[in-house]
Amino acid sequence: MRKLLYVCAALVLALGASKVHAADVTGSWKGQVSTPDGGNITLAYTFKQDGAKLTGSSQGPMGDAVEITDGKVDGNKISFTTSFNGMTMTSEGTLSESGDEIKLSTKSDDGDFPGMEVTLKRDK
Numbered sequence: 224m225r226k227l228l229y230v231c232a233a234l235v236l237a238l239g240a241s242k243v244h245a246a247d248v249t250g251s252w253k254g255q256v257s258t259p260d261g262g263n264i265t266l267a268y269t270f271k272q273d274g275a276k277l278t279g280s281s282q283g284p285m286g287d288a289v290e291i292t293d294g295k296v297d298g299n300k301i302s303f304t305t306s307f308n309g310m311t312m313t314s315e316g317t318l319s320e321s322g323d324e325i326k327l328s329t330k331s332d333d334g335d336f337p338g339m340e341v342t343l344k345r346d347k
Contacts, residue, residue, distance in 0.1 A: 246299045246318045248272050251346035252325060256339050266341060272296055281305050301325065310336060316343070 252268045270279040270291070277294025287307075294303035299318040304311055316327035323345045330338035 246272075246296055246301075247322070248277065248296060248301055248318060248325065252343040253346060254327070254341040254343040256341045266343075268343060270294075270301075277301055277303055279303075 248270045249272045250270060252270065253265060255263045255265050257263055264284045267282040268279060268291075269282075270277060275296050277291065277296050279291045279294070280288040281291060282288050289305045289307050291303045291305055295301065299320075300315070301318065302313070302315045304313050306312070311332045312329050313332075314327055314329040316325040318325050325343040327341050327343055328338065329341070
């Protein structure tokens with residue numbers, strides 16, 4: 224009986240600790256990407272996380288919000304797609320240990336549109 228109590232206590236502690244370390248990307252994020260002509264474009268994202276499901280929107284320089292689809296969170300990894308002007312962008316990222324940065328890689332299904340790397344910072 225005592226062993227069973229120890230096992231149950233260990234399970235409760237382990238499950239509690241895993242919830243503390245779970246990624247939470249809910250909120251507003253911004254980052255800048257360089258353009259071929261040397262300029263910068265600010266990208267803004269609003270994420271809403273519900274367990275492993277990620278929803279929200281992205282906003283580029285034109286100001287129109289684009290819905291995030293197929294969004295997922297797995298530990299500190301996120302992934303989602305966005306579609307606009309007949310093109311689909313697939314994005315994958317990693318949340319930093321501090322929870323305040325996401326290193327995001329994006330690629331397009333259109334060969335003429337280059338992929339990009341951006342570091343997003345959480346808006347405080």
